[in-house]
Amino acid sequence: MYIIVVGxxxxxxxxxxxxxxxxxxxxxxxxxxxxxxxxxxxxGSVCLHGDGCEAATLDGAGTARADMLIAVTGDDEDNLVxxxxxxxxxNVPRTIARVRNPQHEAIFKKLGIDVTVSSTNIILExxxxxxxxxxxxxxxxxxxxxxxxxxxKIPAGSASVGKTIKELSLPPESILSxxxxxxxxxxxxxSNTILKAEDQVVAVTPPESEDALRAALIxx
Amino acid sequence: xxxxxxxxxxxxxxxxxxxxxxxxxxxGAKNKGLIFAVHVIPVERSLPLDxxxxxxxxxxxxxxxxxxxxxxxxxxxxxxxxxxxxxVGPAIIDEAIEREVNxxxxxxxxxxxxxxxxxxxxxxxxxxxxxxxxxLYHQRKS
Numbered sequence: 328m329y330i331i332v333v334g335x336x337x338x339x340x341x342x343x344x345x346x347x348x349x350x351x352x353x354x355x356x357x358x359x360x361x362x363x364x365x366x367x368x369x370x371g372s373v374c375l376h377g378d379g380c381e382a383a384t385l386d387g388a389g390t391a392r393a394d395m396l397i398a399v400t401g402d403d404e405d406n407l408v409x410x411x412x413x414x415x416x417x418n419v420p421r422t423i424a425r426v427r428n429p430q431h432e433a434i435f436k437k438l439g440i441d442v443t444v445s446s447t448n449i450i451l452e453x454x455x456x457x458x459x460x461x462x463x464x465x466x467x468x469x470x471x472x473x474x475x476x477x478x479x480k481i482p483a484g485s486a487s488v489g490k491t492i493k494e495l496s497l498p499p500e501s502i503l504s505x506x507x508x509x510x511x512x513x514x515x516x517x518s519n520t521i522l523k524a525e526d527q528v529v530a531v532t533p534p535e536s537e538d539a540l541r542a543a544l545i546x547x
Numbered sequence: 548x549x550x551x552x553x554x555x556x557x558x559x560x561x562x563x564x565x566x567x568x569x570x571x572x573x574x575g576a577k578n579k580g581l582i583f584a585v586h587v588i589p590v591e592r593s594l595p596l597d598x599x600x601x602x603x604x605x606x607x608x609x610x611x612x613x614x615x616x617x618x619x620x621x622x623x624x625x626x627x628x629x630x631x632x633x634x635v636g637p638a639i640i641d642e643a644i645e646r647e648v649n650x651x652x653x654x655x656x657x658x659x660x661x662x663x664x665x666x667x668x669x670x671x672x673x674x675x676x677x678x679x680x681x682x683l684y685h686q687r688k689s
Contacts (some may be wrong), residue, residue, distance in 0.1 A: 329595075352595075352596070354592060371637055372632070372633040372634040372637050375592070386593075387592065387593075388592050389591065389592035389593040389594070391593065392593065392594075392595070
């Protein structure tokens with residue numbers, strides 16, 4: 328697979344090394360001449376000095392035959408432009424962008440970037456998994472459908488405890504798909520299922536309805 | 548000083564022919580030393596590295612055949628190789644390391660870049676990264 332990595336920072340450098348060790352044909356594009364030369368001295372002819380946002384640079388890099396372009400510069404805007412030029416001018420089948428500001432993720436997806444990777448969100452997800460008291464955990468992102476699978480633990484004293492699901496003000500796009508009770512018994516919920524304290528509810532929801540879902544189930 | 552394995556990168560210039568003659572002299576006749584003549588085809592990134600560029604391959608074959616003939620006329624042992632690489636300099640260095648040569652001999656013709664004498668990109672790279680001795684055979688300015 329021919330993979331182009333835009334950005335020769337630490338992420339780009341280690342990503343390039345890892346992809347090379349997996350046997351892929353990799354080319355890194357780095358704007359800074361000194362950094363580019365240092366990487367070329369160490370890794371060989373896999374680093375091209377140039378601006379990965381410019382069509383001329385991407386053309387010289389053979390982007391038209393690339394299977395994937397990964398933009399991992401420190402600027403969200405540069406990553407967006409590099410991916411968009413690759414996608415729309417060179418028809419690269421798969422584009423991946425690093426996103427520093429998690430609020431940009433939705434915009435990137437709307438603009439046609441296939442995959443976004445937000446280090447902030449990844450760390451947050453780890454915190455959610457590692458800290459049991461955290462009420463909402465992201466289990467899975469179904470990026471092509473714009474949905475997320477989340478798990479919400481119903482705390483004792485929550486407003487939803489003792490209520491049936493039909494009594495809750497759930498956002499219309501969100502669906503509760505599974506409830507795991509204290510005794511580890513999974514239940515497929517119906518509209519008459521009564522929520523209990525310590526229930527673990529697995530729900531499918533669009534990211535924008537996440538707060539409303541959390542409020543409906545936890546009552547905060 | 549005796550050099551028993553000499554790498555001579557050739558690009559089909561007049562300087563290459565003279566460098567080849569010098570390599571034969573240094574290697575010594577009567578099968579003393581071995582000369583490796585290589586021609587590197589730089590492949591654009593828009594093409595896969597293993598793509599067959601017919602025009603370049605034909606030209607490279609004739610350069611290597613001519614180089615082989617020159618060495619045979621001098622009574623030297625020679626092996627030729629055609630390489631494809633993204634950049635010429637690293638390809639020469641990799642070949643020198645792989646074949647464990649003790650000399651790289653490059654013919655340099657007189658070139659100007661923006662009115663100034665220039666060695667280009669390949670020679671400085673080889674000088675910087677060579678694992679062995681390097682001789683530049685600079686062709687006299689005509």
